[in-house]
Structure formats: structure tokens, C-alpha cells
Amino acid sequence: MAQAHFTDTEHGSSEHGHSESGARRLFGGHWRGDRGIWRRGIVLALFAVLLTLTMLFHARIPNSVGNLGSLTETFLPWFGVVGIPVLLVLGLLRRSATALIVLLLPVIVWLNIFGGLISDKSASGGDLVVATHNVNAANPDPVGTAKKVAASGADVVALEELAAGKVSTYAKALAATYPYHAVEGTVGLWSKYPMSATEPVNIRLGWVRAMRSTVATPKGKVAVYVAHLPSVRVKLDAGFTASQRDESADALGAAIRKEPLHDVVLLGDLNGTMNDRSLDAVTSQMRSTQGAAGNGFGFSWPASFPMARIDQIMVRGADPVSSWTLPSTGSDHLPIAARLKL
Numbered sequence: 001m002a003q004a005h006f007t008d009t010e011h012g013s014s015e016h017g018h019s020e021s022g023a024r025r026l027f028g029g030h031w032r033g034d035r036g037i038w039r040r041g042i043v044l045a046l047f048a049v050l051l052t053l054t055m056l057f058h059a060r061i062p063n064s065v066g067n068l069g070s071l072t073e074t075f076l077p078w079f080g081v082v083g084i085p086v087l088l089v090l091g092l093l094r095r096s097a098t099a100l101i102v103l104l105l106p107v108i109v110w111l112n113i114f115g116g117l118i119s120d121k122s123a124s125g126g127d128l129v130v131a132t133h134n135v136n137a138a139n140p141d142p143v144g145t146a147k148k149v150a151a152s153g154a155d156v157v158a159l160e161e162l163a164a165g166k167v168s169t170y171a172k173a174l175a176a177t178y179p180y181h182a183v184e185g186t187v188g189l190w191s192k193y194p195m196s197a198t199e200p201v202n203i204r205l206g207w208v209r210a211m212r213s214t215v216a217t218p219k220g221k222v223a224v225y226v227a228h229l230p231s232v233r234v235k236l237d238a239g240f241t242a243s244q245r246d247e248s249a250d251a252l253g254a255a256i257r258k259e260p261l262h263d264v265v266l267l268g269d270l271n272g273t274m275n276d277r278s279l280d281a282v283t284s285q286m287r288s289t290q291g292a293a294g295n296g297f298g299f300s301w302p303a304s305f306p307m308a309r310i311d312q313i314m315v316r317g318a319d320p321v322s323s324w325t326l327p328s329t330g331s332d333h334l335p336i337a338a339r340l341k342l
Contacts, residue, residue, distance in 0.1 A: 070277065132311060136161055158187065162187065193215050196213070226268050229268070230245040287316070290313070303332050
């Protein structure tokens, strides 16, 4: 009996050994019983903490040096989208429990900031469909671009970066769908409904890149603004050059603040995201349709690999029902559209 008992124990021990060996192979060979998993990866854990602090306190990053704060906020979602998977892979390769546990911090912060954008918040219904598109002055196919935007079913379409020699081309391509239109400088507005009180908006540039018009929809009058704020650049010697855009944003915000109509829509290329503090003059008084009724981030630039939503549809008074991006055209931006309830 003792011998039989000994044999069973020996057999069980052998099975346990094979099981433990398999588990060790599964987890890289050094996870179980390895006290080093807590000591390794301290540097990776510190990077995870730094990533967390960057996302959590991005508004505290100063703009005094190369507009570093605005640059960070422009690409803020990517800090988590890229940073978290990289740290996860390195933590697994390093076999560091410390690094992997600390990585939960940036995951939680990222989800708190951007988690609401992941879900689909679009709904049916609405009274007015609007669209906007930076068509690119060098667009090789203005007719095809105009037709694609019109195919969105939008009642009102704003176009930015209209080259002087191509305005008539866009006008002809859109005439059958939109009987009313106006162009001020390099921006234009096309509408299925009558337009009035159309005028340029001074955004402190010296030339016209913004306009305002009253659109008489079946549900009432809507003030529609079209704007193309100055471009920004990232330079090694100067950082994020955005001072001219920031001044124009302040001027645009001041003009919208004085608007007497209840329903206000802003369409255009703002060369900045909703997270960018330098656009506060505009974003503080208007809602983003993508944030309120979109599905995902709705990145619009560059069209070949969208990394930021710098094209915006924003509202005051009206309620966003749904928001989406349109198929690419001959431009380096994607068109975007939204359905609104007035």
C-alpha cells in the first residue's frame, strides 16, 4: 500500500512538473516565482506616469515656448493611441509586472478624456444637413470634388481655400443642387434655401477668409459662418507657429459672440482641434457636432492618413443629431457633414 501511495505521489508530481513547465513556457519562462518582475521595468513605469501626467495636465503645458501646449493638445489622442500599446509591448518583453500595473494609469486617463468619442452617438431625424470642405487651392479635380460633397445630401455646403480661377467651376458644378450661393474672398457658401445679409467677417488677416450669411430654412433663420483660419507650422527653430491663427480665432469668436440669431452654425477649417486652448474664443461658446453626435474621432486631415480633426462643424442653439466624415476628394482634407435639429 505504501509503495502504491508512493507511486501515485510520484506520478502526480511528474504531472505537476509538466504543467508548471508549460505555464512557464507560456509566460516567457520567468514569470512564476521570479521576484525580478517587480524590480524590472522601473523606467517603463516612469514613462507611463509621465504619459499620464501629460494627458491629465495638458492645459498646464505652457505656450510661451514654441506653443508647446497647443501642439500637444492638437495630437493629444495619439499620446494614448501610440504610447499605451508601445509601453504595453515593452512591458511584456521586459517581463515587468510593475510596468504593466502602472500602465493602467494612462489607460484610465485616456478613457476618461476620449472614451466618450469611441461610442456611436448619432441618431436619426434632424432639420438641416450641413457640410464643409477645404477643397485645396491646388485640387486637380474641382468638378469631381463638388459632386462628391453635393452627394452628401447637405442642404448647406461651405467650401474653403477656393482659388480665384476655380470659383466659377465650383459654382457651375453645384448650381443644379444649390440655387443660392455667395463667395467672399477664398471661402464660399452654397445653399438650397434663400440667403441674405451675406458679408465678410474680419478675422484680422488683411484679406477675406471668413464670411457670414443668414439662411432661411423651413424651420427658421440660421446664422451660418464660414471660416478658414491661418495655417500653422511646426518648425525646429520656432516650434509650433500659430500666433496668426490664434489672433484670427479671437476675432472670429468675438464676431460670433455678437450674433443676434438663436441658431448659429460655424463651418470651416480652423487649423486646430477642440482640445487646443488657443481656440477657446470659439470653442467656449459653441459645441462640436463630432463630440456631441459623432462616431469616433472624425479625423479630417491629412486625407491620406487622418491624424487630427482640424475641420469643424460647430453649433450654438441648434442640437447636433449626427456627424460624419465624407469620402476623400482631390483635396488633402476630408469633407465632413452633420445633421442638426433647429
